[in-house]
Amino acid sequence: MVKLRLKRIGKKQVPFYRIVAADSRVNRNGEYIELIGTFDPLKNDIKVNKELALKWLNNGAQPTDTVRSIFSKEGIMTDLHNQKLEAAKAKPAKAKKEKAAKPAAKKPATKKAAAAK
Numbered sequence: 001m002v003k004l005r006l007k008r009i010g011k012k013q014v015p016f017y018r019i020v021a022a023d024s025r026v027n028r029n030g031e032y033i034e035l036i037g038t039f040d041p042l043k044n045d046i047k048v049n050k051e052l053a054l055k056w057l058n059n060g061a062q063p064t065d066t067v068r069s070i071f072s073k074e075g076i077m078t079d080l081h082n083q084k085l086e087a088a089k090a091k092p093a094k095a096k097k098e099k100a101a102k103p104a105a106k107k108p109a110t111k112k113a114a115a116a117k
Helices: 050-058 065-074 076-101 111-116
Strands: 002-008 017-023 034-040 045-048
Touching: 002 050, 002 065, 017 050, 034 050, 045 065, 050 076, 065 076
Parallel strands: none
Antiparallel strands: 002 017, 017 034, 034 045
């Protein structure tokens, strides 16, 4: 499972993090698949590539609580929610067209009704 999480690269008393997509089995500062952005808590500076973040979230990557709150501040979680709503609205329209094209044959409710026909 892929997780979107923070990887610490700062030295002592000077935290600095990279927001990365990494396998959940790899340790915190181990290998990662792709760099998504950076987070500096001392300066409260956040830089995130929205396209990459949305790509990973749409592919099923799970953000940690901290990364989720960072994405919420940047508006990425809102964008993801809006994309899912648009996709949900598009699907029922297609389903209605398919149902109208293929009418279902009605089955008799009882054996007696079937024998009468």
